[in-house]
Amino acid sequence: MFRLDDGTVVYSASDLTAASACEFALLTSLDALLGRAEPVVEPVDALRERAGRLGAVHEAKVLAGMLDRFGPWDPTSGTGVVAIARPDRRARRDRAGLEAVHAHTVEVLRTGADVVAQAGFFDGRFTGWADFLVREAAPAGHGTHAATSRVYAVHDAKLARQAKVTALVQLAAYADQMVSAGIEPADDVHLILGDGSVTDHHLIELLPVYRERRDRLQSLIDDHAAADHPVRWGDDRYRACLRCAACAPQLAARHDVLLVARVRTTQRARLLAAGIRTVDELAASTGDVEGIPPETLDALRAQADLQSRQSRDPSTVLFELFAPEVVGRMPPPDDGDVFFDFEGDPLWAAPADAGAPAGPTQVEWGLEYLFGVVEHAGPAGDGVTAFRPFWAHDRAQERVAFLAFLDHVEELRVRHPGMHVYHYAPYERTALLALARRHDVGQERVDRLLHDGVLVDLYAVVRACLRTGQGSASLKKIEALYRPGSRTGDVVTAGESVVAYAVACEARDAGLVDEWESRLEQIAAYNEADCLSTLGLRDWLLARAAEVGVAPTGGVDVPASAS
Numbered sequence: 001m002f003r004l005d006d007g008t009v010v011y012s013a014s015d016l017t018a019a020s021a022c023e024f025a026l027l028t029s030l031d032a033l034l035g036r037a038e039p040v041v042e043p044v045d046a047l048r049e050r051a052g053r054l055g056a057v058h059e060a061k062v063l064a065g066m067l068d069r070f071g072p073w074d075p076t077s078g079t080g081v082v083a084i085a086r087p088d089r090r091a092r093r094d095r096a097g098l099e100a101v102h103a104h105t106v107e108v109l110r111t112g113a114d115v116v117a118q119a120g121f122f123d124g125r126f127t128g129w130a131d132f133l134v135r136e137a138a139p140a141g142h143g144t145h146a147a148t149s150r151v152y153a154v155h156d157a158k159l160a161r162q163a164k165v166t167a168l169v170q171l172a173a174y175a176d177q178m179v180s181a182g183i184e185p186a187d188d189v190h191l192i193l194g195d196g197s198v199t200d201h202h203l204i205e206l207l208p209v210y211r212e213r214r215d216r217l218q219s220l221i222d223d224h225a226a227a228d229h230p231v232r233w234g235d236d237r238y239r240a241c242l243r244c245a246a247c248a249p250q251l252a253a254r255h256d257v258l259l260v261a262r263v264r265t266t267q268r269a270r271l272l273a274a275g276i277r278t279v280d281e282l283a284a285s286t287g288d289v290e291g292i293p294p295e296t297l298d299a300l301r302a303q304a305d306l307q308s309r310q311s312r313d314p315s316t317v318l319f320e321l322f323a324p325e326v327v328g329r330m331p332p333p334d335d336g337d338v339f340f341d342f343e344g345d346p347l348w349a350a351p352a353d354a355g356a357p358a359g360p361t362q363v364e365w366g367l368e369y370l371f372g373v374v375e376h377a378g379p380a381g382d383g384v385t386a387f388r389p390f391w392a393h394d395r396a397q398e399r400v401a402f403l404a405f406l407d408h409v410e411e412l413r414v415r416h417p418g419m420h421v422y423h424y425a426p427y428e429r430t431a432l433l434a435l436a437r438r439h440d441v442g443q444e445r446v447d448r449l450l451h452d453g454v455l456v457d458l459y460a461v462v463r464a465c466l467r468t469g470q471g472s473a474s475l476k477k478i479e480a481l482y483r484p485g486s487r488t489g490d491v492v493t494a495g496e497s498v499v500a501y502a503v504a505c506e507a508r509d510a511g512l513v514d515e516w517e518s519r520l521e522q523i524a525a526y527n528e529a530d531c532l533s534t535l536g537l538r539d540w541l542l543a544r545a546a547e548v549g550v551a552p553t554g555g556v557d558v559p560a561s562a563s
Contacts, residue, residue: 025246121177153186172210310469318469326465327545331554336416343370374531
């Protein structure tokens with residue numbers, strides 16, 4: 001959203017998306033625009049920023065492909081690709097400037113250009129920039145203008161792997177602008193996805209959805225702009241997602257009951273209906289709550305009690321091992337045990353073939369670039385460990401690393417039949433299965449590891465037996481119990497690892513070998529820290545269970561990985 005010089009609030013397709021995600025956040029942004037509140041500070045998300053850059057690259061490739069196909073704009077013949085120039089930020093607040101861009105776009109469409117890139121629209125309230133409008137021959141008797149010889153199909157380039165409703169609404173928004181301008185849209189609109197595939201969608205099914213959402217958005221904006229106060233938390237006229245950067249401070253300020261680990265939004269609504277609004281109130285509550293089973297409610301109260309007490313003394317991490325028998329079902333420690341963690345880049349794609357034509361091509365996304373293993377360098381009890389990285393910097397190397405990892409585990413099983421592979425959360429299990437499918441190799445070997453119970457997901461164990469005052473079961477929260485203050489270095493989150501790897505590859509491609517190697521060392525250090533944390537968690541769980549007389553037997557399967 002932005003305001004014109006005359007005070008009119010103008011919105012875009014992005015605001016439609018924002019409103020569908022969280023109306024409270026949208027109105028908070030409007031308050032900042034109107035000077036009623038400070039802007040919400042969005043947390044830095046390096047992975048999202050990288051996705052944005054890759055999205056721009058994807059769109060540029062699509063444009064290059066269209067230029068190859070249709071050629072540049074030729075005013076004489078009225079054919080080719082026309083790129084509409086966006087006004088600068090200052091000019092965008094000028095009504096006349098936006099109207100001029102809109103008029104220019106409509107004029108170009110009426111001349112019959114093959115493609116209009118960055119087609120600019122403005123109807124007085126809505127503004128938007130369609131990635132590509134592509135001319136098509138109109139079917140006989142098409143639409144409301146049966147005599148029209150051509151129509152324009154809306155194409156949008158999205159890095160996503162599949163079509164999302166918000167992206168389809170955006171396509172409909174641009175088609176609706178064409179309808180208003182007297183330009184006939186094609187029956188179908190299209191998304192050009194990040195893997196090169198193109199999805200087709202019937203406009204007739206999308207326009208009613210778009211128009212309903214636009215009406216809702218404009219009413220929200222106009223009604224709130226006419227009010228004399230900022231949006232109020234808890235106003236049931238507006239939907240709040242309870243997750244975003246606008247909602248999170250509101251929840252924290254009120255010690256909202258949703259902050260209790262494992263409380264779902266549906267349960268929050270039932271708790272609020274019962275008059276239980278905060279973590280402290282849940283901890284102190286008694287009696288039944290309609291819609292929440294007593295056993296579940298007891299567990300939530302116990303969790304709330306831990307968080308309530310820890311909030312009063314954050315210097316100590318409180319915990320309760322409420323089901324030590326779960327730890328007793330874990331296998332006994334073995335000298336051959338390994339502690340495993342993947343580093344993967346979901347946005348990685350193989351570099352384009354230099355001889356390939358411009359434009360989108362079918363690609364397979366994602367690379368597991370590091371299989372990290374911490375293992376015992378001697379007897380398990382002496383505390384000496386070694387880190388073994390299996391690196392992969394392209395698809396072929398990924399296959400080699402995958403097989404080398406399987407070889408290593410199988411060799412350890414021969415020497416240490418009681419060994420297990422410990423990991424945290426189901427990603428490692430899922431990724432191994434995906435790698436076997438991707439490379440069409442090792443399926444039986446992975447299945448054997450799973451069938452024999454070699455992989456042990458400590459996240460599933462934690463969820464089944466442990467509560468903490470941390471409010472989260474993430475490894476970095478849990479490790480405050482046994483490795484406080486151990487995280488150092490330039491890479492401390494999974495998202496930072498992915499971005500660091502992308503930067504490392506750029507350095508390698510630029511011939512900056514020292515930077516390439518330095519970045520890999522940072523990533524390896526982060527991965528090793530995760531593996532060591534997994535080892536530390538396993539040992540800590542065993543020690544706490546031993547304090548109440550429970551020893552690991554491995555006689556019964558531990559809880560399965562959460563799906």
